[in-house]
Amino acid sequence: MITDPTTTLTREQLYERLWSTPMNKLIGELGTSRIALIQLCDTHQIPRPDRKYWATILRGLSPDRMPLPSGLSGSSPIAFTHQAPSPAVLVRKTIAQLGDDVPKIEVKPVMEVADIKHQNKQIWPEGGIMPYATPKMAARARAIENALVDAMAERGHQSGDDHRPGNSQPWFRIGGERIRYYLYEPDHNQRHYFTKSELKAEPFWVGGKGWEQRKVPSGSLKLGIVADYGISKLTWEDERGRALEDQLGEIIIAMEVVSAVAAKATAKRNEQAHIASIRTAEKERREHKAYLQDQRWERLCAVADGWHQAQRIRGFLAAFKETVAGDARLMRRAAKWGAWAEEYLWSIDPLPSDPEEVLRRLRKPKRRLASYEYEEDFY
Structure with missing residues (x-):
């Protein structure tokens, strides 16, 4: 990876990099985006390899390259300003570096409650939100949250909950930064075909189709984290062969990485505010x-x-x-x-x-x- 804030390449050097390194890897090395790199190639008349080129290389063959057009007048070195990777990229890299060292979190089951409203009331004491459709899903969410809180406490992180009217916002405090998390059961649209009794009772429901879109529970869990300032939301959910309980270790690592990014952003924001206050005070003195x-x-x-x-x-x-x-x-x-x-x-x-x-x-x-x-x- 390039550590300099700015990298300068000639037209010929960029041509060699394009035809020797896949674009997904090259944009990470140059600290730019795919669209910006394509626009630069079009501006400087640099041909790009297509998917067939890389597929031929994977088969062990040596495909021909498109020649670099010569005689381009006014060609100047191309500068790439290295951009800081996003929190999602940092999380993936950190997890890949840790490998088997990612902590394994044990989730202890929680007894189900027959009344789903009572179960939701236990999870959200303030009421107003019923995020789970079945007692089984509510008990599973409670078990995941308990395991997450215990694991974060073992790592020395504080947990809390901001009770609001009709809502509850749990959070963890890591290194002075507060990371909020959301655990819920997402829903999706599904066609509901009206029965004869429904059509007879409310004919205006039909709208000429005989069905309507209704939101139904997905039967899976989703967890998202977000910092207080300037960090986009990262989410995890049940996948095929990998439940949310198996991803808690990665979620904890992600929270710690996001808190470090948020701490840097907070320090930079405080420095900018301090400089702005000095300038304002100097202006007021003048x-x-x-x-x-x-x-x-x-x-x-x-x-x-x-x-x-x-x-x-x-x-x-x-x-x-x-x-x-x-x-x-x-x-x-x-x-x-x-x-x-x-x-x-x-x-x-x-x-x-x-x-x-x-x-x-x-x-x-x-x-x-x-x-x-x-x-x-x-x-």
Whole structure:
């Protein structure tokens, strides 16, 4: 297997690999998909062997190869980016490597209950779901679940169950990751032909066919596992000559492999979230710094505007006093009005006041100010 993240092949090298290695094996070595490899071959005009070619090789013969077309202009090296295998592929490889070391799980039978509703109620205490059609199937599912829980406990894994209204969700915690599993009896569609009494009672059921599709229990068990984040569901079910009880060892290995994949995905997701939080905090700091600078500039402009307005009013008062200097009556009235104007000037002119007060108005604010605080500082 190729361990480099990227593999580069020339057109001639890819031609040799295609005609010496089956495509199912080659796509695993190159870390690509079958469709992507076919598209690359069509783009670079690389012929591919068909099934007859490999069948002839299996018979011990040496078939002829289709020649590689020459004279392709602008041909560049072909890069293959190695993709991480899916959890299903990792599970198959791990089980193949273990071989006979896959644990054997003993399933102890459980006594059947005559009442199937009572049996389902024992398995799903919250009620609302009746996943098994017969007491025999319900007892078998209970035995498989008990064997699975005991085997996982021996391997040091915690088990639990999230009881929800009308449902129950069992899970195992492996290495900090929670793996949920589903054990149920699947159903399938089957034609139901109406009897004469049914046709007479409900003629609209027929629909011109005399039968309808109905879901009936399959008579087999199916178990699926799924991690909490980003892992597709893996399933096992009864097969010919191999019941679900014989596959529990592989299911346990699959749970441990899936938990390792989920742990890596969780670590990567946490790292991305941490980087995103750092970027967000840096952006907020820049925005806050720009806001404080804007606030400081607005304070400076407000103080300068107050000083400029005060100078204009003082000039106007001086000119007005010169105008009424010869009239005693107007001077008395202007004196009262001038006293009021001088008192108002002290409130808008920052320079005659305490220098500390002026610096307090001009200093850089340490936090975002509300509109009413901003107005009280200047007016």
